Amino acid sequence: MAAAPQRHAGVKPSRLEEARAQFARYKEDVKERGKPFYPYAMFHDTVMSLVVVSVIVGLAAIWKWTSYGPHHDGTHQGLLGPEYTAPADPGTTSFVPRPDWYFYFLFYLLRIFKWPESVFLGTVGVPTICLILLFALPFIDVRRERRLLHRPVAVVAAALTILSMAVLTWKGATAKEALASEVIADVPNWVKAEKLPQNAVPGARLFATAGCTACHTYLGTGSSNLGAPDLTQIGTRNLGIDFQIRHLKCPSCVVPGSPMPKFESLGEERLRQLAIFLEASKGKQ
Amino acid sequence: MAYRRPPTKAQLRRQRMEALVNYPLDWLEERSGLVGGVRYFLFRKVPGDVNWMQTLGSAALTAFIVQAVTGVILAMYYKPTPNEAYRSIQNITDHVTLGWLVRGMHRWGASVFIILMFLHMGRVFLFGAYKYPRELNWIVGVLILVLGMMEGFTGYLLPWDQTAYWATVVGINLNGTAPFLGPFIAQFLRAGQEIGADTLTRFYSLHMMLIPGGIIALIGLHLYLVVRLGVTSPPWSKEAAGMALADEEPQPLRPGLTRPVPRGIAAARPEAGGSK
Ligand code: HEM
Numbered sequence: 339m340a341a342a343p344q345r346h347a348g349v350k351p352s353r354l355e356e357a358r359a360q361f362a363r364y365k366e367d368v369k370e371r372g373k374p375f376y377p378y379a380m381f382h383d384t385v386m387s388l389v390v391v392s393v394i395v396g397l398a399a400i401w402k403w404t405s406y407g408p409h410h411d412g413t414h415q416g417l418l419g420p421e422y423t424a425p426a427d428p429g430t431t432s433f434v435p436r437p438d439w440y441f442y443f444l445f446y447l448l449r450i451f452k453w454p455e456s457v458f459l460g461t462v463g464v465p466t467i468c469l470i471l472l473f474a475l476p477f478i479d480v481r482r483e484r485r486l487l488h489r490p491v492a493v494v495a496a497a498l499t500i501l502s503m504a505v506l507t508w509k510g511a512t513a514k515e516a517l518a519s520e521v522i523a524d525v526p527n528w529v530k531a532e533k534l535p536q537n538a539v540p541g542a543r544l545f546a547t548a549g550c551t552a553c554h555t556y557l558g559t560g561s562s563n564l565g566a567p568d569l570t571q572i573g574t575r576n577l578g579i580d581f582q583i584r585h586l587k588c589p590s591c592v593v594p595g596s597p598m599p600k601f602e603s604l605g606e607e608r609l610r611q612l613a614i615f616l617e618a619s620k621g622k623q
Numbered sequence: 624m625a626y627r628r629p630p631t632k633a634q635l636r637r638q639r640m641e642a643l644v645n646y647p648l649d650w651l652e653e654r655s656g657l658v659g660g661v662r663y664f665l666f667r668k669v670p671g672d673v674n675w676m677q678t679l680g681s682a683a684l685t686a687f688i689v690q691a692v693t694g695v696i697l698a699m700y701y702k703p704t705p706n707e708a709y710r711s712i713q714n715i716t717d718h719v720t721l722g723w724l725v726r727g728m729h730r731w732g733a734s735v736f737i738i739l740m741f742l743h744m745g746r747v748f749l750f751g752a753y754k755y756p757r758e759l760n761w762i763v764g765v766l767i768l769v770l771g772m773m774e775g776f777t778g779y780l781l782p783w784d785q786t787a788y789w790a791t792v793v794g795i796n797l798n799g800t801a802p803f804l805g806p807f808i809a810q811f812l813r814a815g816q817e818i819g820a821d822t823l824t825r826f827y828s829l830h831m832m833l834i835p836g837g838i839i840a841l842i843g844l845h846l847y848l849v850v851r852l853g854v855t856s857p858p859w860s861k862e863a864a865g866m867a868l869a870d871e872e873p874q875p876l877r878p879g880l881t882r883p884v885p886r887g888i889a890a891a892r893p894e895a896g897g898s899k
Pocket of ligand 1: 747760765
């Protein structure tokens with residue numbers, strides 16, 4: 339048994355001295371009572387690695403076999419999703435921006451904050467603070483204590499972190515997608531409720547199918563994302579057709595830092611239709 | 624006992640065989656010391672009470688190796704241009720022999736790798752294994768975690784399908800909202816005004832050279848520190864290495880009230896109810 343560190347009566351050793359003494363004792367204990375890495379620990383590691391590789395191969399196989407078949411190609415939705423979706427098309431009219439699952443928690447965080455006052459908290463504020471705390475952990479928690487029951491604050495903090503990550507990931511995974519095919523069915527209701535003029539209808543159709551509702555809500559349709567504003571009454575602000583077109587062409591040129599994608603590729607004609615629709619949207623009449 | 628028989632023919636042959644087998648190893652050892660290094664790594668002592676949770680680190684390493692190997696194979700067939708990327712992915716998935724397996728393993732291995740990193744980090748937290756003298760290794764670990772997530776982000780664009788493209792458009796725009804550096808990061812990632820050919824090659828280069836290079840270097844440092852400092856015993860273990868004295872004396876709930884003030888290291892420990 340290692341001896342307790344020598345010290346003078348009444349003088350507590352500093353935390354660092356205590357830590358050093360303990361680590362020296364650790365090294366001695368391992369030398370005396372430890373077991374060699376090979377074959378003991380190495381055996382466990384090898385078994386675990388085989389499990390890992392098998393799980394990966396298994397997932398790859400499920401992905402393939404449930405999405406592949408004689409009647410469809412890799413875009414078929416299998417158990418683990420399609421092997422690929424349609425080719426990228428910057429000029430498309432409908433898309434669902436979705437990251438890989440381990441970014442869902444960030445993705446969902448963005449729905450909690452609203453543009454422009456606090457969306458910054460969701461995109462950078464909260465993640466940066468969490469990352470700094472993660473880096474700083476060993477310097478925040480400097481006690482020697484390692485037993486869980488004696489680390490109540492650490493245990494509660496860990497439980498809360500895991501819970502919030504799980505909830506955010508789950509919410510992100512199940513977040514309702516605004517499917518163009520469903521949104522388009524609402525266009526007649528919009529026309530009626532907002533008394534949209536005839537020349538605004540093509541724009542409304544475009545709005546429903548061009549992916550706008552992936553971020554914006556309109557009369558309750560669509561999903562709010564990245565803190566994008568509700569557009570039910572955007573027309574009451576009388577921003578003007580020209581402004582709308584300029585904003586759609588390059589949102590970040592007009593609103594610095596806007597995360598809304600550029601829609602320049604829709605073409606002048608369709609952008610004008612969209613702008614007419616937006617300007618005609620004066621809210622429920 | 625006193626009389627030593629001369630070795631038999633069989634014994635002589637065996638001695639010669641052993642020398643022959645050992646020759647390459649001896650040659651290597653004499654010129655590099657590598658054999659000694661490997662022997663040190665393999666036969667170093669670990670605490671007698673290490674448990675299954677402590678295999679999560681090497682499990683993450685295995686997942687990373689799977690990513691590296693499958694990634695190299697994918698790079699033999701993948702073409703990082705907007706015109707060809709999608710078709711080359713289709714080709715790998717549908718036509719190349721076992722291409723679906725390699726791509727599937729790379730795709731899902733990424734998720735497994737991320738999960739294992741988080742589980743490993745959770746075990747380190749649970750064990751309080753980030754405390755002195757292992758603070759630096761925790762920081763190295765967090766860096767690896769961040770780089771691992773960046774691998775996920777850059778790799779997602781490469782199939783150049785709708786999901787990939789639009790998730791990246793939004794991802795880059797989000798980076799752009801960060802104060803001060805944001806616009807520069809977005810500009811750097813996009814490699815221009817629009818997401819296009821240059822973005823794709825840039826993401827490809829980051830994904831297969833820069834970030835993995837960083838991860839490999841950091842894993843090397845991580846493992847060096849693990850071997851140098853040793854791994855921590857489970858905190859609940861009765862024979863936890865380095866905890867000998869603390870465990871001999873029961874920890875009183877309120878020192879001095881119901882039990883005598885403890886001696887030894889338990890006395891030096893900050894008292895109950897401390898933070899963290
Ligand atoms: C590519 C990812 C990683 C690999 C390959 C890896 C590998 C390893 C290995 C093999 C060990 C030996 C003990 C064990 O297996 O538990 C270890 C220990 C350790 N790892 Fe990691 N690790 C990774 C990521 C991380 C992360 C994300 C963190 C934390 C933020 C971290 C922090 C630590 C610490 C502090 C130790 C020392 C634990 C002890 O002394 O018990 N590592 N790592």
